[in-house]
Amino acid sequence: MATQLRQSQRRRQVLSRERIVAAAIELLDAAGEGALTVRALSERLATGSGAIYHHVGNMNELLQVAIDSVIADALAALPADGSGATRTPEEEIRAVALGLFDAVTKHPWLAAQLAVQLTRSPWGPVTVRVFESIGRPVRSLGVPQPDWFAATSALVHYILGATTQNAQTPHDGETPRNEVDRAEFLAAASKAWQDLDPDDYPFVTAIAEQMRNHDDRRQFLTGIGLVLRGITTSYSSAEARGTGRTI
Structure with a gap:
């Protein structure tokens, strides 16, 4: 009895929320959202459903946590330019965009989920992370505050739309x-x-x-450049006219 209790305690200690999320992401990467079931997760973790539910409320909650985990990791590991210099706002936006692009390329199931997050859960952590990561450098471009949302939304919609289009969904x-x-x-x-x-x-x-002959990544960056030039040109022209706003 005591031995069984100790074994049960060790299993609970080893099985963490982080391990469950990592296993969920592995299942999603392997076969998409339909593969994320309690049974599949229990088999992968060699545990029971009760132990899983002890750490996560349900499969939908686990999916949301998995999405947030992937996005948080992508934005935390943005590629540096190697020089140690501070990025310009344009460089920061390109780095964030490529981080998201690469995350969707690595995790194809993420594409559809990002679209859902943006349209159905604008208050959720994923949408907030993306808008904050793009919005800060947009603000530094000199965009006047009344237009921060519009300019940032234009970039976010292009980035997520392009990454979704380029996502290669398994089993399609x-x-x-x-x-x-x-x-x-x-x-x-x-x-x-x-x-x-x-x-x-x-x-x-x-x-x-x-x-x-086109390259998806290069095409994606070309689009980012076009949107950025539109933003910087529009607002620099407006500032020169003394309006501070676009027409």
């Missing part, structure tokens, strides 16, 4: 799972564009080869 027969599949997918799409009637689709046929 129409989505490329690796670089070879991606190359074949883009080649097929490019040929379909090239085969269109150039009189009806002059622009699409003209960019078909560019689409085949």
